[in-house]
Amino acid sequence: MDHFALKNGVLHAEDVPLTRIAEEVGTPVYVYSRATLERHARVFREGLEGVPHKLIAFAVKANPNLAVLKVLQQQGFGADVVSGGELIRALAAGMAPEMIVFSGVGKTRAELELGLDKGIGQFNIESREEGRELAELAAARGERAPACLRINPDVDAKTHEKISTGKAENKFGIPMVHAREAYDELAALEGLNLRGVAVHIGSQLLDLEPLETAFAKVGTLVEDLRAAGHTITHVDLGGGLGVPYRAGENPPSPAGYGAMVARVTKDWGVHLTFEPGRVIAGNAGVLLTQVVRVKRGGNGPPFVIVDAAMNDLARPALYGAWHDFIAVEPSGERMTANIVGPICETGDTFARDRECDALVAGDLAVFRTGGAYGATMASSYNSRGFVPEALVDGDRFAVVADRIPAAAIMDAERVPDWL
Ligand SMILES: Cc1ncc(COP(=O)(O)O)c(C=O)c1O
Numbered sequence: 001m002d003h004f005a006l007k008n009g010v011l012h013a014e015d016v017p018l019t020r021i022a023e024e025v026g027t028p029v030y031v032y033s034r035a036t037l038e039r040h041a042r043v044f045r046e047g048l049e050g051v052p053h054k055l056i057a058f059a060v061k062a063n064p065n066l067a068v069l070k071v072l073q074q075q076g077f078g079a080d081v082v083s084g085g086e087l088i089r090a091l092a093a094g095m096a097p098e099m100i101v102f103s104g105v106g107k108t109r110a111e112l113e114l115g116l117d118k119g120i121g122q123f124n125i126e127s128r129e130e131g132r133e134l135a136e137l138a139a140a141r142g143e144r145a146p147a148c149l150r151i152n153p154d155v156d157a158k159t160h161e162k163i164s165t166g167k168a169e170n171k172f173g174i175p176m177v178h179a180r181e182a183y184d185e186l187a188a189l190e191g192l193n194l195r196g197v198a199v200h201i202g203s204q205l206l207d208l209e210p211l212e213t214a215f216a217k218v219g220t221l222v223e224d225l226r227a228a229g230h231t232i233t234h235v236d237l238g239g240g241l242g243v244p245y246r247a248g249e250n251p252p253s254p255a256g257y258g259a260m261v262a263r264v265t266k267d268w269g270v271h272l273t274f275e276p277g278r279v280i281a282g283n284a285g286v287l288l289t290q291v292v293r294v295k296r297g298g299n300g301p302p303f304v305i306v307d308a309a310m311n312d313l314a315r316p317a318l319y320g321a322w323h324d325f326i327a328v329e330p331s332g333e334r335m336t337a338n339i340v341g342p343i344c345e346t347g348d349t350f351a352r353d354r355e356c357d358a359l360v361a362g363d364l365a366v367f368r369t370g371g372a373y374g375a376t377m378a379s380s381y382n383s384r385g386f387v388p389e390a391l392v393d394g395d396r397f398a399v400v401a402d403r404i405p406a407a408a409i410m411d412a413e414r415v416p417d418w419l
Pocket residue numbers: 059062080103104165200202203204238239240241275276277278279
């Protein structure tokens with residue numbers, strides 16, 4: 001459930017009509033609901049009530065906006081970060097360093113150093129090479145870096161291939177068959193406090209079964225490692241829970257997920273970390289856009305050309321993803337349309353042959369489920385500048401990221417005097 005609904009014929013975010021945000025901020029603009037973020041945080045937390053010792057670390061990559069992070073920090077969430085930039089953001093939003101987990105397959109030396117400088121709670125090591133480097137850096141400071149070893153369980157998450165991370169051929173983690181050997185080596189290093197394992201098999205999972213299979217493999221590994229004399233106190237189960245992007249999609253509920261986790265992990269006796277991203281932020285945001293014009297006379301249905309484009313919301317172009325598209329002031333009439341942005345490539349298509357609310361030039365509409373992997377994946381392609389973001393709270397809203405116009409981006413460029 002989210003807090004975007006029609007009231008008196010106008011789509012509102014909580015108590016704010018989206019017409020007001022369009023008027024005051026312009027379009028396109030991402031609009032987030034604080035109440036939805038808080039609700040999702042609460043439902044996720046409550047789903048895990050059967051798990052005694054845990055950290056819920058929001059996957060910052062899903063939505064790194066400082067105001068969004070602040071809302072989640074206030075809900076008791078930590079952060080899962082994958083770059084120095086995300087680490088700095090999580091700290092700036094007030095997240096405690098001990099509640100920050102650093103994931104990612106290609107952390108640079110500088111990023112490992114930054115994590116050590118800030119005293120973060122856990123590094124998820126993705127290779128022996130990374131483990132050795134981190135150990136060396138920490139030992140040079142007379143420290144032991146708290147770490148888990150990310151394993152690759154070779155499980156098909158049954159999601160889009162570009163966001164599947166737990167198959168043997170994916171770049172992530174240490175193959176299960178080498179996990180024991182890698183763990184033995186890294187646990188013996190002076191600069192590491194290797195205390196457990198981590199796993200994350202992919203994103204937008206619509207089925208619990210692959211997660212349960214992966215977790216069961218982790219459970220077996222934990223037993224093996226303990227039998228070999230290792231002390232395992234922490235396991236990181238990653239994120240990945242899907243959200244409904246369209247009618248008929250039925251992702252597992254956080255309660256169902258939590259019950260499965262509690263059952264599978266009940267004898268592990270470890271502290272668990274969770275890294276949810278999309279399930280918290282996805283349906284807490286929409287991309288508000290205005291129809292530039294409706295172009296007719298082609299071979300197929302009319303083109304509804306909107307002022308948002310693939311640079312603002314990349315998911316349809318990148319993954320062929322579906323985002324519901326609805327009018328802010330629906331007339332009740334329907335149409336079938338190709339919904340496109342203004343960018344000069346055919347990939348800039350949000351939907352083909354889509355049955356949607358009838359729209360004419362000047363109308364406002366939203367792409368739903370834009371709160372995760374939306375603004376964060378924006379670019380300035382076609383020199384369109386960066387899309388702004390607004391956060392609604394009851395009957396008020398604030399711009400939480402300014403529009404960065406193309407001219408401001410150009411200000412950061414230099415033409416050398418030898419040209
Ligand atoms: C290591 C890691 N943790 C957490 C996440 C968050 O995933 P999601 O947004 O699907 O919950 C991702 C992205 O898939 C990830 O790579």
